[in-house]
Structure formats: structure tokens, C-alpha cells
Amino acid sequence: MNRRVAIVLAVGLLGVAAPAPALAADCATPTDVATTAWPRAMLDIDAVSAFTRGGGVTVAVLATGVRGDHRQLAGRVLTGVDAVGGGAAANTDCTGVGTQVAGVIAADPSDDSPVSGLAARATILPVRVVPDAGSAENTAAPAALASGIDLARQNGADVIVVAVPAYQDSRELRAAVAAAVGGDVPVIASVGDLGSAQDGNPTPFPAAYPDVIGVGAIDQNGQISPASQRGEYVDLVAPGVAVPTLQGGTGSARGLVEASGTALAAGQVGAAAALVRNRSGRMPVAALTRLLTASASPADTGDAFGAGVVNPLAAVTGKLTDQRGRALPAVSAPSADRGDAENRRRAMAFAGAALAAVAVLAVLMVTAAIRRSRRQHWRPGTAPPLPEHDEPVEPGPPVMLLERKP
Numbered sequence: 001m002n003r004r005v006a007i008v009l010a011v012g013l014l015g016v017a018a019p020a021p022a023l024a025a026d027c028a029t030p031t032d033v034a035t036t037a038w039p040r041a042m043l044d045i046d047a048v049s050a051f052t053r054g055g056g057v058t059v060a061v062l063a064t065g066v067r068g069d070h071r072q073l074a075g076r077v078l079t080g081v082d083a084v085g086g087g088a089a090a091n092t093d094c095t096g097v098g099t100q101v102a103g104v105i106a107a108d109p110s111d112d113s114p115v116s117g118l119a120a121r122a123t124i125l126p127v128r129v130v131p132d133a134g135s136a137e138n139t140a141a142p143a144a145l146a147s148g149i150d151l152a153r154q155n156g157a158d159v160i161v162v163a164v165p166a167y168q169d170s171r172e173l174r175a176a177v178a179a180a181v182g183g184d185v186p187v188i189a190s191v192g193d194l195g196s197a198q199d200g201n202p203t204p205f206p207a208a209y210p211d212v213i214g215v216g217a218i219d220q221n222g223q224i225s226p227a228s229q230r231g232e233y234v235d236l237v238a239p240g241v242a243v244p245t246l247q248g249g250t251g252s253a254r255g256l257v258e259a260s261g262t263a264l265a266a267g268q269v270g271a272a273a274a275l276v277r278n279r280s281g282r283m284p285v286a287a288l289t290r291l292l293t294a295s296a297s298p299a300d301t302g303d304a305f306g307a308g309v310v311n312p313l314a315a316v317t318g319k320l321t322d323q324r325g326r327a328l329p330a331v332s333a334p335s336a337d338r339g340d341a342e343n344r345r346r347a348m349a350f351a352g353a354a355l356a357a358v359a360v361l362a363v364l365m366v367t368a369a370i371r372r373s374r375r376q377h378w379r380p381g382t383a384p385p386l387p388e389h390d391e392p393v394e395p396g397p398p399v400m401l402l403e404r405k406p
Contacts, residue, residue, distance in 0.1 A: 191207045236293060
């Protein structure tokens with residue numbers, strides 16, 4: 001009996017292990033990365049970590065699965081779900097996209113790794129929405145996304161990050177988003193990487209839905225990624241070009257990679273939402289959206305940037321108010337008599353001010369004249385006395401003014 005059980009187990013193990021060599025040739029592999037992670041400085045991760053690191057918040061990552069044994073995610077990856085094949089088989093990640101997104105959200109800082117998640121104490125819930133077939137997937141089926149959003153909500157997700165968009169609208173997907181938003185669970189979605197001229201910039205879902213936060217990608221200079229899609233559905237942008245992050249695939253559980261894409265940008269905004277949830281508690285999705293967009297850092301204008309660059313520190317330390325401005329009290333017009341009196345008072349005040357100004361001007365002129373005269377050695381004095389003439393003691397003979405001549 002024991003021998004039979006051993007044979008069965010051996011066959012089962014061979015059956016499980018047999019596909020590994022074939023997948024290993026196609027799975028993502030680690031690469032060399034920069035010694036510093038520029039998003040860490042742009043998002044001011046060290047400063048915001050003093051306020052919150054997202055502990056107790058569960059972030060669902062809808063992508064290709066997440067490598068749960070990566071050392072910088074150890075102990076913080078829940079048993080995932082598979083919306084494509086069903087079951088709980090989402091804790092492997094051959095393609096690597098899901099692990100990359102999980103890295104920018106929740107990678108635990110390490111002395112020998114440049115990767116540090118924005119919400120390094122958050123918990124990751126992997127939700128596979130595209131087949132993990134060993135090739136890069138940049139689109140998902142609407143039905144798979146709808147199922148993935150429902151599964152994330154049912155498994156206790158506080159924030160849902162849709163890393164892979166669909167390019168067809170569907171009633172089922174709209175309903176799944178509405179159910180999540182109705183339960184105060186924000187849906188943060190990549191706007192996709194088909195923004196180049198040859199790709200045609202198709203409309204991404206669920207990012208295009210009004211209640212979803214659509215996220216585009218920028219580089220370290222604040223410029224939009226050429227592949228990042230653009231339109232009214234872009235609400236925010238975040239680092240998404242040459243971003244150092246974790247790698248899934250095969251090989252060492254210490255793997256890193258330098259990756260690009262709006263999926264990484266959506267992960268950064270999802271992490272910011274997790275920080276707000278940890279700091280401020282549960283709030284309506286509309287209020288969270290206003291907080292994230294109102295606190296965003298300014299960026300270039302245009303439909304590729306939305307409200308600007310997500311600013312986690314400002315979002316965590318900021319506060320919105322629902323109070324509306326109060327109307328000023330009504331003021332009645334003054335009566336006619338009171339208006340006349342007021343006019344007379346003003347006229348008298350003006351006249352007084354004018355007289356005072358004239359007096360001041362006169363004093364200034366006199367003072368200036370005195371100073372000038374002193375400089376010219378002029379002194380005030382009295383008029384000289386009138387000349388005096390001697391008069392005779394005796395008067396002369398009278399002069400006959402009217403004397404007649406013979």
C-alpha cells in the first residue's frame with residue numbers, strides 16, 4: 001500500500017514538474033537595474049513613510065499573477081485567485097507583469113535592493129486575468145476583468161489595481177465596477193500602452209468609466225511615455241518608464257528588472273490609495289478620487305496628463321471639506337437722507353484735508369526760503385531813517401502867491 005502511494009505521488013510530482021523546463025525558456029528573467037530608483041525621489045517615498053506605510057490594507061493586482069515567494073514580498077502575498085482558469089493558482093508569474101506591479105506597491109525595502117514599494121506594508125491579493133503563458137500580455141478579455149474585479153471584492157480587497165486593460169466595453173464589466181465602487185472599493189486602472197500613432201490609441205476599459213481612476217505613465221523628466229494612451233479617461237499620471245521593480249518568472253526569488261508601462265503607473269496610484277485608506281479610513285470613492293486629483297503635482301497640460309502627477313505625501317497629509325461657502329448677509333441700501341448727510345460729511349472732510357495740505361505746503365515753502373536766505377548771508381533788518389534838514393530860526397518874508405503885477 002505504501003509503495004503504491006509512493007508511486008502515485010511520484011507520478012503526480014513528475015506531472016507537476018514536467019512543464020517547468022519548457023516554461024523556463026519562455027518565462028521572464030531578472031536583469032540588471034539602476035542602483036537608485038528614481039520614483040522613490042519623485043514620489044518622496046521616504047517622507048510619506050513617516051506617516052503611513054499602508055499596513056492593514058489589501059491591494060488586489062489584476063494581471064498575470066504574483067510571485068509570492070519573492071523575498072521582498074515575503075509574508076504579504078495572499079493566496080491568489082485565477083479569473084481565467086479558475087481556482088487558486090495565481091501565486092506564480094511566468095510573464096512577470098503582476099510581480100512588477102506588486103513590487104512598486106509593496107516591495108519591502110532592502111539594503112542591497114534599489115526597489116522600495118510606496119506602500120511597503122500593504123498586503124497583495126494576486127488576481128490572474130490573462131493567461132500566464134510565458135509571453136507578454138497587454139490586453140484582457142472584458143469577461144475576465146469583470147470576474148477578476150468581483151473576485152477581488154469578494155476576497156476582501158480594499159483597493160483594486162487593474163494592470164491590464166480591455167479594449168471592448170461590456171455590460172458585465174460595468175456592473176463589476178459599479179459593485180466595487182458601491183462598496184467604497186476604488187478601481188485604479190492602467191490606460192494602456194497603445195498610444196503610439198501606429199497603435200491607434202483605442203479606448204481602454206475600465207479606465208474609460210467615470211468612476212474609475214485612469215492612470216498614464218511618465219518618465220523621470222515628467223514627460224509622458226510615447227506608448228501611454230491619452231484621452232479624457234486619464235485622471236492622473238505616475239512613474240512608468242525604466243522603473244526598477246521586482247521580477248517574477250523563473251530562477252532566483254531575488255530577481256529585479258527595469259520595466260516600463262502604464263501598469264506600473266497604475267500600481268503607484270493604487271499604492272497611494274492604500275496609504276490614504278490606512279491614514280484616513282474608508283471613504284467614498286468619489287471623495288478619494290477628489291483627494292488624489294486635487295493633491296496632484298502640476299504637470300504639462302493636455303489629455304495625456306489628467307490632473308497631474310500623483311503626490312502621495314500631499315494626499316496623505318491633505319484634507320478635503322464638503323462645506324460649501326456661506327452666502328454673505330443681505331445689506332439694505334442707505335436712505336436718501338442718510339446719503340446726503342454722508343456726502344456732506346465727506347465734503348467737509350475733503351475740505352479740511354485740502355486746507356491742511358495747503359498749510360503744510362506753506363510751512364515747507366517758508367522753511368525752504370529761510371534756509372536759502374541763510375546760505376546767501378541775508379539777514380532781516382529795519383528801513384534806514386529819513387534824511388534830516390536844518391530849518392531857519394526865523395521865518396522868511398511871506399510869499400504872495402496871488403500878488404497882482406502893475
